[in-house]
Amino acid sequence: MGDTNPLLQNFSTPHQTAPFDRITEEDFMPAFEKALEEGRSEIKAIINNPGEPTFENTIEAMEKSGKLLDRISSVFFNLNLAETNEKIQSIAREVSPMLSEYSNDIWLNEKLFERVKQVYNQHENNSQLNVEQKKLLDDTYKAFARRGASLSGSEKERYREISSKLSQLSLQFGENVLAETNDFKLHITNKDDLAGLPGDVLDAAAQRAKSDNKEGWIFTLQIPSYLPFMKYADNRDLRETMFRAFTSRGNKGNKRDNNEIIKKTVALRSERSKLLGFKNHAEYVLxxxxxxxxxxxxSFLNELLEAALPFAQKDVKDVETFAKKEGFKGTLQRWDFAYYSEKLKTESFNISDEMTKPYFQLEKVKDGIFDLTNQLYGLSYKRNKEIPVYNKEVEAYEVYDNDGSFLSVLYLDFFPRDSKQGGAWMTSYLEQHKKNGKDVRPHISVVTNFTRPTSTKPSLLTYNEVNTFLHEFGHALHGMLSNVTYESMAGTSVYRDFVELPSQIMENWAQQKDWLQKVAKHYKTGEPIPGELVDKIIAAGNFQSGYATVRQLSFGMNDMAWHTIEKPVSKQVSEFENEAMQATELFPDVDGSCMSTAFGHIFDGGYAAGYYGYKWAEVLDADAFDLFKKNGIFDKETAQKFRDNILSKGGTKDPMDLYVSFRGQEPSIEPLLERSGLK
Structure with missing residues (x-):
């Protein structure tokens, strides 16, 4: 690669990591064009191979094609999420249809599909293939069928149009939500309006105002600013202002409105699934x-709803009763719930985020998670400042296995920025795979939006953020401990309703006294967290779990409703959503609020017809953690079993087979109901 474009050269960085320090926005478009050209010629060579189609010259050759494009795409689209700007966003809009077209040129190519079919039908030859090879063959054949290879000419053209439109709509949806989130600022200059807000929340708001060259305090819709405001601000009118701004993102009838984007997206997904012979998008996905x-x-969602709803209704009743006791008059609204719920929690358990935060210093929690994975899997971490990063706040680590061998690069990106989507996620810049007999180790990234340090305090996490960190680190372990041959099956490349098992099982340690007492040290004194405070954290673990469960189920039901439509939706998005979530409603409707118009998981992420997967995986993780509880929560043997049968296997086998090989049985729903206090 003689080009001066850093994206097209061999990366001469530690572990061939992305040379973020050398890449400019101008490099992306020419790099994409070159990579698309290279990918096309690799596919052409497979199609024109004069030899009989074999596993090696067709299936494996396809798996190995387009690697330059994969590399450039992963750098670019990860930046578009974590460090975007208008230039990157405009490139994304330009390049997405090009990538759709490239992908369709492969999956809709009749000659290529013919070769794949020939290999697929060679039963005698296929008996020599190992488990991973058989899975790759099966996956490749199915991918063609699922992406329209069997369609006729005009249907194929329509399929192409739909794919291209969907990729553009998804990008536009995400851009709109980010812009709407960044657009709103609550600027407060009157100190009286700050009553109830804790010191560190005020420090962060004052710092935000200062960075905007304003007096006073600024609160935003970014989660570390929004959530504490809803929990602690005594000023009810301002809580309502914040709530309405947050829940109306993408639903204001302005140029960033997502209503039509949603209707078009679900209609196109529905049309595509029908083209492919399915009744609806959910059937296609599932x-x-x-x-x-x-x-x-x-039926899974309804079974859980039946178990949780009475508890959720009682949770809301308890908060209403408590609010009235506190002198609240009128109807409890959604912007009152978190506020009074937090007060009730403080009174019931004598615990609040403000009491626990001083013990959850981000640095110490990070060390605690590193230490936990060392105890379980023997991993060790070494920061390497020579590895280039895309923002000076990002930390890069080398991760080593228990035998001292290099395992992975790990990027950690903790704090909110205007250039970054909200939420938390794990992603990869390079997936683990074997190339010419060599094990290529992965480059994994964990991105969160935790509270920033201020001039007076380090970053202190809520207990909820500790859980988030554990969760995303579980995904990271799935990526880092991968040990497969093919990139398309590595790490988190598994069924969507299985992918949350490795992440959610990690959250269980946050409910264990032995682990919490190791991790939680006061940021000023270094004193470990008092035992009685840990007891309270654990006791409060199921506080309002009925409400939390029903809320999560409502999202899953909304997702399923959008993706089981069989004809375009004519009614308003908010009306459709209200009907879908009716069975879970616990509050009066709020005019202008709409969850769907900012529901990035399903309209700008991979969770369409898959949001139920969080709850599905909770059944798995509660059942799996039962084995740890039985054998000891730091038991190396159980951890090794989990690593060998689940974390290292990626998508090489059916998830239920992997689960049973770890657990010795299929999962039961009982441990989840028990853990959540829903029995």
Whole structure:
């Protein structure tokens, strides 16, 4: 690669990591064009190979094609999420249809599909293939069928149009939500309006105002600013202002409105699934999931709703009763719930985020998670400042295995920025795979939006943020401990309703006294967290779990409703959503609020017809953690079993087979109901 474009050269960085310090926005478009050209010629060579189609010259050759494009795409689209700007966003809009077209040129190519079919039908030859090779063959054949290879000419053209439009709509949806989130600022100059807000929340708001060259305090819709405001601000009118701003993102009838984008997206997904012979998008998606069918998902959601709803109704009643006791008059609204719920929690358990935060210093929690993975899997971490990063706040680590061998690069990016989407996620810049007999180790990234340090305090986490960190680190372990041959099966490349098992199981340690007392040290004194405070954290673990469960189920039901439509939706998005979530409603409707118009998981992420997967995986993780509880929460043997059967295997086998090989049985729903206090 003689080009001066850093994206097209061999990366001469530690572990061939992305040379972020050398890449400019101008490099992306020419790099994409070159990579698309290279990918096309690799596919052409497979199609024109004069030899008989074999596993090696067709299936494996396809798996190895387009690697330059994969590399550039992962750098670019990860930056578009974590460090974007207008230039990057405009490149994304330009390049997305090009990538759709490239992908369609592969999956809709009749000659290529013919070769794949020939290999697929060679039963005698296929008996020599190992488990991973058979899975790759099966996956490749299915991918063609699922992406329109069997369609006729005009249907193929329509399929192409739909794919291209969907990729553009998804980008536009995400851009709109980010812009709407950044657009709103609550600027407060009157100190009286700050009553109830804790010191560190005020420090962060004052710092935000200062960085905007303003007097006073600024609160935003970024989660570390929004959530504490809703929990602690005594000023009810301002809580309502914040709530309405947050829940109306993408639903204001302005140029960033997402209503039409949603209707077009679900209509196109529905049309595409029909083209491919499915009744609806959910049916299309779920054939490649543990759940298998929409009926199975809906009955799963309803079974949990039946168990949780009475508890949720009692949770809301308890908060209403408490609020009235506190002198509240009128109807409890959604912007009152978090506020009074937090006060009730403080009174019931004598615990609040403000009491626990001083013990959860981000640095110490990070060390605690590193230490936990060392105890379980023998991993060690070494920061390497020579590894280039895309923002000076990002930390890069080398991760080593228990035998001292290099395992992975790990990027950690903790704090909110205007250039970064909200939420928390794990992603990869390079997936683990074997190349010419060499094990290529992955480059994994964890991105969060935790409270920033201020001039007076380090970053202190809420207990909820500790859980988030553990969760995303579980995904990271799935990526880092991968040990497979093919990139397309590495790490988190598994069924969507299985992918949350490795992440959610990690959250269980936050409920264990032995771990919490190791991690939680006061940021000023270094004193470990008092035992009685840990007891309170654990006792409060199920506080309002009925409410939290029903809220999560409402999102899953909304997702399933959008993706089981069989004709375009004519009613308003908010009306459709209200009907979908009716069975879970616990509050009066709020005019102008709409969850769907900012529901990035399903309209700008991979969770369409898959949001139920969080709850599905909770059944798995509660059942799996039962084994740790039985054998000891730091038991190396159980951890090794989890690593060998689940974390290292990626998508090489059916998830239920992997689960049973770890657990010795299929999962039961009982441990989840018990853990959540829903029995």
């Amino acid at each position: 054939t490649e999931r543990m759940a298998k069918t929409p009926d199975k998902v809906n």
